[in-house]
Every structure is written in structure tokens, then in C-alpha cells.
Amino acid sequence: MSRHSEINDLLPFYLTGELGLEQSREVEEHLAACPQCQDSLALWKAIARPVRGAGAPPTPPAGLVSRSLAVARARRKPPLLPHWMAILRTQIPLVRREIWPASAAIMALGYLLALIAQNTGVIQLVAPLVAAACVALLYGPENDPAEELVLTTPTSPVQILLARLVLVFGYNLILACGASLGLSSFISLGALTAVIQSWLAPMTFLSACAVLLSLNLGSLNAIFITYMAWIGQFIAVKWIQSPELTGVYAPGEVAYLLQRYAAFWASSPLLFGLSAAILAVAFWSLRFQGARNTSLSS
Template identity: 35%
Template sequence: MTTEEAQNRSHVLDRLPAYLNGTLEPAGAERVKAHLVQCEVCQHELAAWQTIKDAASVATASAPLPSISLLEQVWAKIDPPVREVVARRRSAWHVLLYLWRVFSRQVPLIHKSIWPASALVMAFGCFLSIMSLHTYGRRSHAELILALFLPVVAAAGVAFIYGAENDSALEITLSTPTSIRIVLLCRMFLVIAYNFMLAILASAVFASFEGGGVAPLVQLWLGPMLLLSSLSLLLTLLIGSLFAVFGVVAMELAQALPANAVQGMLEFHLSLSDWWQTNPLILCLAVVLIVFAVLYAPRQPRLA
């Protein structure tokens, strides 16, 4: 080993900062102090560290210290009390605001063809019912046509609110922390509310021609609209949109075209059953189907 290497090993350069700050253990501090007496290299290094320490002290002294109250306010913003955080999360206002934001952002995500298609088909159904009234003069038959069209149109719209083929932003929807249950309920409410307003308008137009009121017409189609829409949502989640549309159309035709056996042959006649209107049974069935669909919704694949 050369003399220079021996001197380098004997230096205490790496211990000088701790020695200068007074954080070195007593025994080590004594060894460094004794070494500095005879080592010029370490003396120069210690002087450099002392210069840095003095400059830092001057900079710190020139900056005013924040007051205690200011520090408390800063810490309160950074680390609010747990109770306050929980209260904010559970605040009814924040929940409503959150739901409104989710609700309003679903409008551009719903398939754009639903809106004009629903309006056109309902207008066509209203036209057919008015033409039937003027051609045959049978009010019940014309009302039946209107009552058949309106629920099916709403249910068909609900069938296309979810799915990769209907939602171009499905991957984004699935990757967000928002529950798919909330998304489905918001979209279903939007579509049903839109079709409800269209149905009210169609009923008002029909009533203006036949001279009756709107309320009896609404009583004919409101319950079936909710039931078929709920069934459509459930079938969409279980099977798919097209199967949901076929399912609700088949169910509507099955109750509207009862078969009677006459001389060994089946005869069909268009009619509207008393139970297939707005009544507690239909509304309860609609609620049950919605609940089942909402409970099943999380089984859909998610990306997050």
C-alpha cells in the first residue's frame, strides 16, 4: 500500500458534516477533532462545509417564519378531520350533485338514433289510430292501436341503452368508478321519460280528434310501458338488445291477440285485456324486474 493510499484511508471527509452539526457520537467526534489537528486536507474540507452552513443560516434567518395560526390553517386544509371528511361524503347535497352529474352526462352517451326513432314510430302509431278512428268509427279499436304502439316503442328504446354495439364509449364507462347500476338507472330513466313525454303528446293529439280526455288513454299504456321497459332492460343484460326487442313485441302481441278455438281452428282478434293496463299488479311486476336487472348488472364485465 502506498503512502498516498494510506493517507486517503486515514481521512475523515465523510464524517465532517455530522461533526460540524454536532450529531456525531462523542467517541467519533473526539477522533475527528484529533485528526483535524494534523490533517490540512480535512481542515480545508471542514472550512468548506462551514461556509455552506453559514450561508444556509443567513438564508433561513432572512425568511420570516409563518405564524402558528397560518400553519394550523394549512394543516387543516391538507389533513382535515376524519369526521369532516365523512360528513362531506355522506352529505345529501353532495350525493344529489354527484347523481345529477352522472345523470346529465348520460345524454350524449345514449345511442343517438333512439331519440328520432322513438318520435317517428310514435307519430306513426298516433297516425294509424286516428286513421282507424275515422275509417271504422270504433273508438276502442283506435285506442287499442295507440295503447299497443306506445309501450313497445319505449321498451325498444330501453333495449339499446347498454352494450358494446350500442355504446361507443362503453370501455370508458366500464373503467370509471361509477357503478354500472347507477349508469343503467340513469339511462333507463332518461329514455322512459323521453318516451313518456312523446306518449303524452300522442295521446293529446289523439284525444283532440276523438273528443275524449288524455287521462283515460294514459291509464291504458302507462303501466304496460313501465313493465315492458323493465323487461327489455333485463333481457338486454341477459341476452342482448335484439332479443329484448323481440321479447317485448312477442309479449305485447300475445296479450293483444288472444287465440280462440272455433270449430277446431284458432282465431285471433285484437283486444286489450283489463289486467294489461295501469294497475298495482303491472306496476309491482315492473318494479320486480327493475330490481332484478339492477342486481344482475354488476355481473357484466368491467375494466376497472
């Protein structure tokens, strides 16, 4: 192979800068003295121009990138209210179906008893119990036949529990308010406020406890413990007010403890504060809930 044809073969590589320093210098030296290779190089350059043009990345229309990013961001963060309305809607059929008619029936029964006995204490007793039982049945494998399916949806367990809690607690709140307002035929407006106060904070607190306990001890244990706590309050109050009814006179220390217990349930700010703290722990414990279920099923 002659020096000329050797160099001629190297010209395309020379043009694209793929030759080493030594070879490039050789090509340049030969080029300076060989008009034929100069022509070849000119030809290669002419070919390279349109090829390079075709290989160049397409220039996007102005503003395309920022517009695409805006769309992607909007998709990632949907507007808060419609997003939550959608979650609430999807959770309604996933909550245990019997919760809705059962709590309505029990509250109606409580209302009738209160009306017949002309005693607002019935609503005070029943409202927290119904709400606690309902929220104890909200979440977890025993209450969610489709739990594995639920866990694969993009809605997080926290969002699911929160949505169900809002739905069911809100429903019970409306029922209890309705029953209390229905009592206004035989009590004054002031007494009505007192009736609502008598069950509102305990209902919130018992429900928060029921959520936390159901996640960690199961629904039935949660219902049992919260019922004992709330019914104990009524026994304590009765005991303090009229020991002759119970037939047992409490010794000093016991009477003091009973008084403290009754006072605890009567302190709304304390109960609301504790409810918030307990719910926070409940939602936090959900993280481990998921891990536990996965390890159980695997």
C-alpha cells in the same frame, strides 16, 4: 483512551437516553466526580434544546384538522341533485343517437294512425313497443362502443344504466303522453285517462323486462321477446272478444288461458310491482355483467 475521554464521548448518547442501564450508571458515577464532564454535559444540553425544538412536529393552527376533514367529506359526497344532473347530462350523448328521432317518429306515426282511424288502440299498441325497444338498446358492449372507457370512470355501471333509463324512459313517457293528449280532440277526458292507463303499466313492465333481457340475452332477443309478449296480448283480446275474426274457436282451456293473459296485462298494480322487482334483478345482475365482459375481453 482515558476513562474521562471515554465518558466524554458517551455524553451525547447519555443525554438522548441511548445508553444501557450499566453504561448510564458508569457515566453518572464519573459525572459526579468530574467537573469537566459536567460542563460538557451542560454544553450538550444547551445544543440539544434548539435541535429538539426544530425537530418537533409543527403545531397546526386550531381547527385545521376538522376543517380539512369537512372539505374531504364534502368532496366524497357531492350534493345529490347536482351530482345526478351531471350524470344525466354526461349520459345523453352516450345513448345511441338514433333512439331520440326514431321513437319520436314512430310515436308521431302512431298518433296520426290513431287520428285517422279514430282509434286509441294504436297508441296503446305502439307506446310500450317503442319504449321497450329503446331501453333494450341502452347498455352493454353491443350498444356502447366506448364501454371500456365508460367502465373506467368513477360513475358505476348501476348509475350509468339508471341515468340512461331515466332519460330514455322519461323521453318515451313524454312522447306517449303527448300523443294521448293529442287524441283529446275526439275523446272525452275520462276516455283520455283510460287511454293513458291502457299503455302506462304495460310500457313500464315491458321496459323493465327489456332491460333485464338485454343485459342477459342481448338487445335483439330482448326486443323480440317483449314484442311477442305485448302483441300476444292484443291477439288474445281479439280472440276472446271476436272468435269469428280469427276463424278459430278456442277450446275451453285455451280461452281461459287467453283470458288470464289479457287480465294480466290489464292489472296495473301487478305490472308496476313486477316492474320494480324485475328492475331490481336487472341492476343486481349488472355486477356479473362487468365480470363477464372483463373475462371475455381478456
